[in-house]
Amino acid sequence: MKVIIAGAGLGGLCLAQGLKKAGIDFTVFEKDASFNSRTQGYRIRIDYAGQQSLAACLPADLYAAFENSAALPAPVYTMDTRMQALENKWVDQWIKDEREIPADLKADRHTLRRVLITRIEDQVVFDKDLTSYHVQPDQRIQCFFADGETITADLLVIANGAASALTGSCFPGTGLHDTGNVCIYGKVQWDEQRRQLLSPGTSVIFGENIAGIIDVMTFNRDLHTIVTPPEDYLYWALIGQRCSFGMQRDQSLRLSVAELQEAITQATSTFPAALDPLFSGAAVTASAIVPVRHSVQGRRAGQAPVTVMGDAIHTMSPAAGLGANTALRDAAALTAHLKKSIDGGLSLMSTLLNYEDQMLTYSAEAIAASKKGSALLYNSGE
Numbered sequence: 010m011k012v013i014i015a016g017a018g019l020g021g022l023c024l025a026q027g028l029k030k031a032g033i034d035f036t037v038f039e040k041d042a043s044f045n046s047r048t049q050g051y052r053i054r055i056d057y058a059g060q061q062s063l064a065a066c067l068p069a070d071l072y073a074a075f076e077n078s079a080a081l082p083a084p085v086y087t088m089d090t091r092m093q094a095l096e097n098k099w100v101d102q103w104i105k106d107e108r109e110i111p112a113d114l115k116a117d118r119h120t121l122r123r124v125l126i127t128r129i130e131d132q133v134v135f136d137k138d139l140t141s142y143h144v145q146p147d148q149r150i151q152c153f154f155a156d157g158e159t160i161t162a163d164l165l166v167i168a169n170g171a172a173s174a175l176t177g178s179c180f181p182g183t184g185l186h187d188t189g190n191v192c193i194y195g196k197v198q199w200d201e202q203r204r205q206l207l208s209p210g211t212s213v214i215f216g217e218n219i220a221g222i223i224d225v226m227t228f229n230r231d232l233h234t235i236v237t238p239p240e241d242y243l244y245w246a247l248i249g250q251r252c253s254f255g256m257q258r259d260q261s262l263r264l265s266v267a268e269l270q271e272a273i274t275q276a277t278s279t280f281p282a283a284l285d286p287l288f289s290g291a292a293v294t295a296s297a298i299v300p301v302r303h304s305v306q307g308r309r310a311g312q313a314p315v316t317v318m319g320d321a322i323h324t325m326s327p328a329a330g331l332g333a334n335t336a337l338r339d340a341a342a343l344t345a346h347l348k349k350s351i352d353g354g355l356s357l358m359s360t361l362l363n364y365e366d367q368m369l370t371y372s373a374e375a376i377a378a379s380k381k382g383s384a385l386l387y388n389s390g391e
């Protein structure tokens with residue numbers, strides 16, 4: 010069997026590793042010009058389900074590289090905007106103390122992607138935008154690319170993230186609900202000045218219609234053989250209603266640097282002034298703004314040998330930290346179903362239906378949990 014994966018994000022690359030381990034032939038096609046052509050975020054929390062999925066898909070030494078390159082574990086603190094401890098605000102999916110097992114691992118996203126592409130570099134093709142597909146009479150799938158090339162495979166896996174233009178053709182009715190809320194995230198150096206401000210760990214600041222999440226990312230530099238983590242840094246994210254950022258509901262998110270800085274200043278205006286160095290100045294060049302959206306999930310139509318995974322079918326608010334974890338879970342589940350079908354002779358279509366039943370159930374639960382998390386964090390009204 011030859012599998013084409015559209016998208017070299019966390020989900021698509023994890024699936025590729027799973028297929029490699031299972032001895033299934035694949036190629037990943039990625040629209041970005043190169044691995045490093047764009048920053049895809051900073052800190053990413055990998056929960057126990059995500060860790061188990063990575064362990065299932067990766068060879069043992071690469072899984073160890075992921076674990077060893079994660080930031081050092083530390084407690085999570087919840088507080089109000091005066092930095093007074095809050096005991097009654099908690100998102101179910103969060104773990105109180107990362108030093109307990111099983112706890113989340115805080116990965117640097119770029120480093121995790123680097124682990125995920127290790128030893129499959131020659132099977133990941135960049136600058137390759139998969140635009141559409143067609144099912145041939147022999148049930149093989151023809152994939153069309155923006156550069157005019159056509160490549161045929163037995164199975165296409167759509168893993169091209171939120172706002173996928175490919176998902177609708179096999180899962181009609183799939184769409185994105187824009188909640189109108191936004192998230193700005195960025196990173197700054199973990200230097201002496203900032204060390205005076207915060208304890209190592211995760212600080213969650215609850216405002217009126219906004220929350221700030223600040224994560225200290227410090228790494229153990231002695232354990233690395235396969236990947237090298239970045240310099241220590243401080244990751245922050247502000248998530249909330251647009252009004253908290255001084256933005257109109259229908260305002261475009263294509264902001265200039267000055268507008269982005271203004272939105273950050275507005276959003277943090279009720280935070281203690283001592284925290285300003287985290288959010289202002291040079292830091293702003295490393296920040297980005299994204300809309301908070303949820304997938305409206307469609308259902309499969311027809312018998313095309315095409316399936317879908319990750320944000321392409323289950324985009325969700327980052328509030329509960331479940332989006333990537335669910336994409337990794339898809340990778341492990343799809344690998345296991347494909348392997349079982351090859352070993353046991355089940356048809357490809359029955360295999361895809363079994364995977365999709367499972368995936369749609371747990372991902373709908375994850376979307377619901379993320380909405381609940383948004384309501385608690387910033388009165389999202391979603």
Ligand SMILES: Cc1cc2nc3c(=O)[nH]c(=O)nc-3n(C[C@H](O)[C@H](O)[C@H](O)COP(=O)(O)OP(=O)(O)OC[C@H]3O[C@@H](n4cnc5c(N)ncnc54)[C@H](O)[C@@H]3O)c2cc1C
Binds near residue numbers: 192
């Ligand atoms: C601020 C923030 C913080 C977050 N924190 C967490 C967290 O702590 N834990 C967590 O679990 N989740 C978190 N998430 C969610 C997480 O980032 C996503 O759920 C995850 O990246 C989805 O992975 P994916 O592989 O499905 O899609 P993506 O990572 O979006 O990858 C899709 C890839 O497909 C490529 N592509 C697009 N179109 C095409 C095409 N036509 N042809 C070929 N390639 C294409 C894209 O360039 C991209 O590389 C967070 C999100 C945000 C915004």
